[in-house]
Amino acid sequence: MIMVTGTNGRLASLTLQELADRKVPALGGSRTPADGQRHLDFDDPTSLDLTGLSTLVLVSAGYAEDDQVIARHRALLDAAARRDGVVHVIYTSLTGTGDHLGFALAHRATEDLVKASGLGWTILRNGLYAELFGALLMWAPDGLESAFGDGALSAVVRADLAAVAAIVAIHPSAHVGKTYDLVGDPITAGDVAERLEVAHRAIGLSEYRARLLADNVLLSFQPPMLASIATSVRHGFLSNSSRDLVKLLDRPLADALAVAADTAAAMRPGAS
C-alpha cells in the first residue's frame, strides 16, 4: 500500500487524486485526517504508525526553521526504516539549481537522511511552482511589480509534480536510487505581465525586503526565504533545462506561464 503524507496540503492532495484517477489504492496521512485517512503528525512521533505500508510518498513539511523541518523528516524516516517495514520512500525535494535558496539546506539534509535510511529511495527535486511565481508578483495600480527583474524561473505546475510522484509511487522498483530534477519551461515576470496585457516594473531587492519585513502576516523565517527566491531568479540561478519531467510524465506538460498568469490575475485587487 502507498501512503502520501500531508494530504491536506495541495501537492499531497493532488498526488492522492492522481493515484485515485489511476485506480491505484493509496492512503493519505494528515495531522487532520479525513475519513479513511491516517493521523500523521511528524512533530508527534507517537502518531507515526506506518503499519501495512510499502511505499511512502514523503511530501516535505516545510514552513518552519531548518532544525524543525529536518527533525520532522527524520522522525518519519526513522519510523519507516526502524519500526514499520516500509520498502521505498519517495521524497519531494528541491531542484538542483535551488541550492542558493534559504530553504535548500533542509531539503539537502533530508536527502542525506533518505539515502542513509536503508530504504529504497527516489528523490524528486521539484522546481518552484508556477502558482508560487504568480502569487509572488505584486499588483500596482498600473500593472505588476516584482524583484525578479528579467530573470527566468523554470517553473512547474503543481499538478505535473503530483502526477510524477504518483507515477513513481506506482512502480517504485523502476526508480530505485534515482534523483530526478523536475522543472518546466523558463518564464519571466515580464512574460506573465505580457500575458495579462499589463506592464511589469522591476523593484530592487532592498525595496522588496523592506516590503516583506513590513508585512505583519509573514512568519519570521519567511522574508529571508522569499528574498532568496527573488535574488536567485533575478540573477539567473533558477533556470534549468532538465528534461526529467517531460520524460517521466505520461501527458504533455501543463502550461506554467498560463498557470502563473491565472494565479496573478486572481490576486488582482477587485478580481472576483
Ligand SMILES: NC(=O)c1ccc[n+]([C@@H]2O[C@H](COP(=O)([O-])OP(=O)(O)OC[C@H]3O[C@@H](n4cnc5c(N)ncnc54)[C@H](OP(=O)(O)O)[C@@H]3O)[C@@H](O)[C@H]2O)c1
Ligand atoms: N516547489 C515549490 O515551489 C514549493 C513552494 C512552497 C512549498 N514547497 C514545499 O513543498 C511542500 C508541499 O507543497 P504544498 O504546496 O502542497 O504545501 P501546502 O499546501 O502548504 O501543504 C503542506 C502540508 O505539509 C504538511 N505538514 C506540515 N507540517 C506537518 C507536520 N508536522 N507533520 C505532517 N505533515 C505536516 C501539512 O499536511 P496536513 O495538513 O495534511 O497535515 C500541510 O498541509 C511544502 O510543505 C513545502 O515543504 C514547495
